[in-house]
Amino acid sequence: MSETPNLDILRSPLGRVRGLGSAHAGSAHWWAQRLTATALVPLTLWFIYSVMRFSTASHQAVHDWLSSPIPLVLMLALVAITFHHLQLGLQVVIEDYVHEEPAKTASLVLSKTLCWLLALVCVVSVLKIGF
Amino acid sequence: MKDVRDALMVARNTDGKLVRRPLSPHVQVYRWPLSMALSILHRITGVALGVGTLLMTWWLVAAASSDAAFATAEGFIGSPFGLLLLFGWSLALFFHLFSGIRHLVWDAGFGFEEPAYNTSGWAVVIATGVCTVLAWVIGLAVW
Numbered sequence: 001m002s003e004t005p006n007l008d009i010l011r012s013p014l015g016r017v018r019g020l021g022s023a024h025a026g027s028a029h030w031w032a033q034r035l036t037a038t039a040l041v042p043l044t045l046w047f048i049y050s051v052m053r054f055s056t057a058s059h060q061a062v063h064d065w066l067s068s069p070i071p072l073v074l075m076l077a078l079v080a081i082t083f084h085h086l087q088l089g090l091q092v093v094i095e096d097y098v099h100e101e102p103a104k105t106a107s108l109v110l111s112k113t114l115c116w117l118l119a120l121v122c123v124v125s126v127l128k129i130g131f
Numbered sequence: 132m133k134d135v136r137d138a139l140m141v142a143r144n145t146d147g148k149l150v151r152r153p154l155s156p157h158v159q160v161y162r163w164p165l166s167m168a169l170s171i172l173h174r175i176t177g178v179a180l181g182v183g184t185l186l187m188t189w190w191l192v193a194a195a196s197s198d199a200a201f202a203t204a205e206g207f208i209g210s211p212f213g214l215l216l217l218f219g220w221s222l223a224l225f226f227h228l229f230s231g232i233r234h235l236v237w238d239a240g241f242g243f244e245e246p247a248y249n250t251s252g253w254a255v256v257i258a259t260g261v262c263t264v265l266a267w268v269i270g271l272a273v274w
Contacts, residue, residue: 037231037234037235040228040231044228045228048224048225048266051270052266052269052270055270059198062194062201086180086184089177089181090178093174093178118185121188121191122187124195126195128195129194
């Protein structure tokens with residue numbers, strides 16, 4: 001007797017290849033949140049140290065510090081990854097608690113817009129100091 | 132019954148009498164286990180840190196602008212209200228950091244067992260307190 005085809009998964013082969021669940025979004029969001037979280041562990045520790053170190057420093061000292069390549073790159077990485085992590089996290093919070101469709105869409109658009117704008121403002125400021 | 136959904140909440144008991152189905156207790160009824168409190172705190176501190184990025188943005192913009200703008204920003208951060216914000220922000224940052232590491236360990240598949248689950252929760256609380264106090268003592272006394 002030939003073997004019975006295995007039909008215990010009610011998903012099309014295409015659906016399985018795409019790897020997307022019922023949310024049609026897959027694991028990209030989850031993975032990005034974990035990846036940015038991991039990167040933020042050392043970056044946050046560096047940022048706390050920096051804030052403590054430069055809490056009473058002069059404007060010139062902060063300028064000199066951010067003009068050297070390594071703090072410049074670390075600050076850019078911190079800003080980019082922080083705001084990416086923030087918009088991912090805010091999205092989850094909004095999707096969990098705001099159920100009315102227009103309010104949900106508006107909140108999502110607003111939070112992502114603000115994250116992008118703040119990130120760009122920070123990046124431009126850091127580059128302006130560095131160059 | 133005003134809402135059609137109420138129909139799903141009504142049933143007959145063994146005597147054939149119409150009764151409301153029992154509801155699971157609302158979140159306010161539960162005793163708050165540590166992990167439940169830490170879970171919602173992780174979200175609250177995450178949103179609070181999002182608001183805190185405004186302060187970081189202001190500081191960076193001021194540093195890129197002029198001596199006067201930088202002095203204004205530093206003046207605000209050094210004021211009692213600014214220091215209070217900074218303290219709350221540091222507390223939230225340390226909490227979100229340690230709680231986030233706990234989440235990453237779970238994501239790797241470890242720490243779900245009963246003693247580890249609670250121990251790691253208390254470790255997050257203690258590490259947050261110790262590091263916040265240490266950071267402020269060092270920040271104020273040493274530098």
